[in-house]
Amino acid sequence: MxxxxxxxxxxxxxxxxxxxxxxxxxxxxxxxSLAELGDEAGARAMQSINxxxxxxxxxPLFFASTLACAALVVLGLIGxxxxxxxxxxxxxxxxxxxxxxxxxIGNVPLNxxxxxxDPASAEAKAMWATYLARWTPFNHVRTLxxxxxxxxxIVGLQ
Numbered sequence: 001m002x003x004x005x006x007x008x009x010x011x012x013x014x015x016x017x018x019x020x021x022x023x024x025x026x027x028x029x030x031x032x033s034l035a036e037l038g039d040e041a042g043a044r045a046m047q048s049i050n051x052x053x054x055x056x057x058x059x060p061l062f063f064a065s066t067l068a069c070a071a072l073v074v075l076g077l078i079g080x081x082x083x084x085x086x087x088x089x090x091x092x093x094x095x096x097x098x099x100x101x102x103x104x105i106g107n108v109p110l111n112x113x114x115x116x117x118d119p120a121s122a123e124a125k126a127m128w129a130t131y132l133a134r135w136t137p138f139n140h141v142r143t144l145x146x147x148x149x150x151x152x153x154i155v156g157l158q
Contacts (some may be wrong), residue, residue: 001082005075006157008068009088013153015065016095020146022058023099027143031136039128044119046131050111062103069095069149084156091152098145106138 001009030049034042053059069092072080076089114131117124 001080005072005080008072008075009153009157012065012068012072012092012095013150013157015061015068016091016099016146016150016153018061019065019099020143020150023139023143023146026139027136031132031139035132039125040119043114043117043124043128043131046111047115047119050115062100066096066100069093069100072153082156084158086156087152088156091149091156094145094152095149099142099149102138102141102145107135107142110135110138 034045036042037045072088072092073096076085076092080088110131114124114127117127
């Protein structure tokens with residue numbers, strides 16, 4: 001592997017690890033903490049989190065890590081040399097599908113629906129329980145995909 005490819009794999013592995021940490025915190029304690037706040041306060045807090053995260057370092061890393069992994073899938077399929085190239089391809093594909101695609105088709109639509117309601121409304125109260133029940137499993141998938149991708153990408157560096 002060339003130095004630029006090795007550096008791209010390192011970036012992808014490290015960023016997958018960072019993203020895994022972000023998602024892990026939501027899966028392990030943030031969502032449970034928001035649920036304990038009650039419907040209105042929990043929904044209002046999650047709306048705030050969803051707005052702030054889009055203006056933070058999270059979003060550039062979210063897209064840069066996805067682009068890095070997509071590039072690694074392409075590089076791997078067109079002839080990346082080395083016995084561990086399968087791990088790079090697999091880790092990158094797991095990340096793109098399990099983190100990016102799940103976010104786009106699962107978490108983001110739920111976030112958009114939550115953002116459209118007034119947290120004090122009856123609609124928000126009814127929606128909050130459903131939101132928690134649907135958003136959290138999607139997040140578990142993102143967490144596990146990011147962890148698996150990081151591990152496979154590290155194996156690919158051996």
